[in-house]
Amino acid sequence: MLLKVGAFVRCLNGTAGKLKSVVVNPEDNQVTHLIVAHGMLKKKERIVPVAWVEYATENEILLNATLEELETLPEFEDLFFVVPEVEIKLAEGYQPGEIRTFKNPYASTGGGNAYIARFVRFGFHDDEVLLQRGTPVLVREEKEVGTVDHLVVDPKTNLVTHLVVRRGGLVNREARIISIERVHRVKEAGVRLDMTAEEFEQAPLFEPPASDEQIAFSLQRALDTDPSTRGSGLRVDVQNGVVSFIGSVTDEVKKAARAIASRIRGVIGFSEDVLAPPSPPLKIGEPVHARDGRYGTLHKVVVDPYERRVTHLVVRHGWLLAKDRVIPIERVEHVELDGVYLDAEAAELDVYPQYREEVFAEPLLGWAALEPYKYTDTLFWGGLYTGVAPPILPVIEHVVPVGVPEDKILMRRGANVFFDGKVVGVLDHMLVDPTSGAMTHLIVEEYDSGRRVIVPTEWVRELDGEVIVLDRWEPEHLGVPSLQARDDAEISADLHARFQATPGLSGVQVEVERGVAHLSGHVPTSADRDAAEAIARGTPGVVAVENMLIQGVNSPQSTERDRSEKEQPGWKSLPVREELIDESLEETFPASDPPSPFSNQDQVH
Secondary structure, three states: OOOOOOOEEEEOOEEEEEEEEEEEEOOOOEEEEEEEEEOOOOOEEEEEEHHHEEEEOOOEEEEOOOHHHHHOOOEOOHHHEEOOOOHHHHOOOOOOOOEEEEOOOOHHHOOOEEEOEEEEOOOOOOOOEEEEOOOEEEOOOOOEEEEEEEEEEOOOOOOEEEEEEEEOOOOOOEEEEEEHHHEEEEEOOEEEEOOOHHHHHOOOEOOOOOOHHHHHHHHHHHHHHOOOOOOOOOEEEEEOOEEEEEOOOOHHHHHHHHHHHOOOOOOOEEHHHOOOOOOOOOOOOOEEEEOOEEEEEEEEEEEEOOOOEEEEEEEEOOOOOOOOEEEEHHHEEEEEOOEEEEOOOHHHHOOOOEOOHHHEEOOOOOOOOOOOOOHHHEEEEOOOOOOOOOOOEEEOEEEEEEOOOOEEEEEEOOOEEEEOOEEEEEEEEEEEEOOOOEEEEEEEEEOOOOOEEEEEHHHEEEEOOOEEEEOOOOOOOOOOOOOOOOOHHHHHHHHHHHHHOOOOOOOOEEEEEOOEEEEEOEEOOHHHHHHHHHHHHOOOOOOEEEEOOEEOOOOHHHHHHHHHHHHOOOOOOOOOOOOOOOHHHOOOOOOOOOOOOOOOOOOOO
16 A cells, blocks of 8 residues: 555544655565654654554545554654665655665664574584574673574675674663674584673674564554454564564464564564574483593483573582582583583582482472473472572562663562563562572462462563563463462471570560561570571571560570570580571581572573
């Protein structure tokens, strides 16, 4: 259909203005957007997707939108557009000056089109390697700097020219454009760049041409307008420019929906085209090598059941007195035919915790094994929060850094949790990595059932102090033991017994309300006060401690302490634990251990 420049543009509830110019895709000469001069005294030019057009005549164009919705669309700015060099050849029926094209988002590096997956050959004799969204990216220092978000392809040669590498999860997300020439090698474990971390920081930033919310709004209205998809009930979700279609429709409708989406500014691909990034091809029983020689054999893998990825290896180590070690997957440098190679010497690996069977849980019946591992090869972290790697610190308040420049949001218990436009639950508490201070998981109390659901921060799309919006909501994980919250009375009795058994703390009074331990009474010294709080924080089920203990020599416990110290001159107060580790893990992760190797690499920063 020819959309004539100068025609009146009407919305469902009134006249919007006139068509000033059109935006054309230079690759196929098709109109993708309209520039509509809108308003009376202060005219504003709005960029309207052509897929919103209900019908058009020579003098009139009707949009499937209200005037108020038109106001939400972005304004035209010359900064984001270019005038084609030979306008008349781009789109038949338009005069010079009536056509614009969007400025390419990769113009700073020579331009190109976005793809989310592509086979690439790096050498004459090399096999093709699939580069795709989610593949880890490392720099020369063996440090992971992000994951592949998408690829940039030269439309003339059809070759990949750049990678767009995204980092950051919930907050502080950014992406940088990296030349394919800086790729040193590609293995199953990820992409290795021939550049330092400092050089990576200097790479050009990628600025998405539209936000996920703008893409979703424009595309949903387009689907509701086009006769081939109208009434199908098809809904959309967008994550970092990748579109997911929600609903059961025919192949013809889905094909039409993809064609419509390809005309929406900012769409770079579709979720069904994204394959799960390959895990390192680790085989149970294969040799595991340190940098200074063979270290052991791969015994089992530890899996995150919520993200369905390997997080740790259980390496069988030693001969007569086996000292199996639990080693993070990030220490895998590469995998060859003769085994798994780690980026550390044996002495470094020996500081990792010994494997203890009681620390872990096995998948329940119904667990869909994570290929290529068998059900019997797989372990989950055990404890109260099954599947979450220690160390774990539960809190009911946490400050989250967000934005650039950095701002902060205070997250509190009680925030509403949304998914797909509906409230699905309320935030009960959060899990924090005490070594980095980063929030790793949310514990959400589901409205319908009252059960508590473990939600990784990777599932969070956006948040503020009162609202959390999720990209995913999967309260039922078949084969994963559910979170069993301890009853307040049970926690209270447990704490009372612990205090009674600890010198100087027998007079501590405790009340527990929704996992918050309220301590009151008198203790002889500040060390006793701190020790009582450490014990409370280390008790499974406690998510926060309100310490109202009063210290002083006139407390009822002082006489007992004096007598105890005379009887046991070498007695010292309990050391203060700086992090909380589940009680069942204390022997495996003692307070005197070196800094924990189990810091989550996908944290919120």
